[in-house]
Amino acid sequence: MKTFPQSRADDLIGSTAIVTGASRGFGRAIATALSAAGAHVIGVARSLAPLEELRDELGDTFTPVAADAAAPSTASGLLDEYQPRTLVLCAGAAPQMSPLQDHTWESFSQNWNVDVAQAFHWIRYALRRPLAPGSSVIAVSSGAAVKGSPLSGGYAGAKATVRFISSYAAMESQRAGLGIDFVSVLPQLTPATDLGAKAVAAYAERQGVDVDTFVTSSGPALSTEQVGKSVLEIAGGARGEHLAYVLTASGLVGLA
Ligand SMILES: NC(=O)c1ccc[n+]([C@@H]2O[C@H](COP(=O)([O-])OP(=O)(O)OC[C@H]3O[C@@H](n4cnc5c(N)ncnc54)[C@H](OP(=O)(O)O)[C@@H]3O)[C@@H](O)[C@H]2O)c1
Secondary structure (H helix, E strand, O other), rough: OOOOOOOOHHOOOOOEEEEEEOOHHHHHHHHHHHHHHHEEEEEEOOHHHHHHHHHHHHHOOOEEEEEEOOHHHHHHHHHHOOOOEEEEEEEOOOOOEOOOOOHHHHHOOOHHHHHHHHHHHHHHHHHHHOOOOOEEEEEOOHHHHOOOOOOOOOOHHHHHHHHHHHHHHHHHHHHHOOOOEEEEEEEOOOOOHHHHHHHHHHHHHHOOOOOHHHHHHHHOOHHHHHHHHHHHHOOOOOOOOEEEEEEOOOOEEEEE
């Protein structure tokens, strides 16, 4: 159970947020939404140039940081330096899209070494430091965590583990009375990002249809703006008491 009053949108004004994976796709939209809500956003990705482009767009309340979000020193260093009120863990590796037998252990485990390592290091340090009461930590998992994803090796299992880590942290926060909110978000597959477009192309090919036919048959596609808006709703406390949400083009649906 979350420990906050329902609407804390005003808390975001002048607050600090860290968003990993902020240079493109969902993370860029989340950083933009948090910035529009009045937060100073620290955006993390490995390549500096796209982050600097985003700073040109959002202004001085966006600070680019080029770093590996899966490294423990990135997590502890940035949490100590910025002590964010909002932390969004959105960075993720684009999985190799191929059937199980064409994976190596290296390709199969890629999302464990990036997405799961990131969730573990940041969330563990958020609990141990700890972040201030009233802080909110939002981990981006995937709809694949529930449905599976047979063409992306260890991706679905890694994303299920991200959700577990977030829910374990929520329990520890509650037990210790830390007042830190931990929530995971499970977006549906969408062609709106580089990672999603690659996956959609692979599943369309597997079904023997073109990408447009595959996308149309899957219903309305989730946009990056909808992801930004939904994460903002959670960060602002405008949602219910759930520890995890599936996110589709129709919005957020609480899971547990
Ligand atoms: N798109 C979908 O359909 C979909 C569906 C469900 C869940 N998701 C999840 O949503 C999240 C965002 O995905 P997306 O579709 O927006 O992907 P994307 O367009 O490929 O963007 C990925 C972002 O993560 C950054 N990144 C990757 N590895 C990193 C690392 N080790 N350290 C720091 N930054 C790193 C990338 O920048 P650099 O490359 O410069 O580091 C980029 O900013 C991922 O966790 C993904 O699994 C996506």
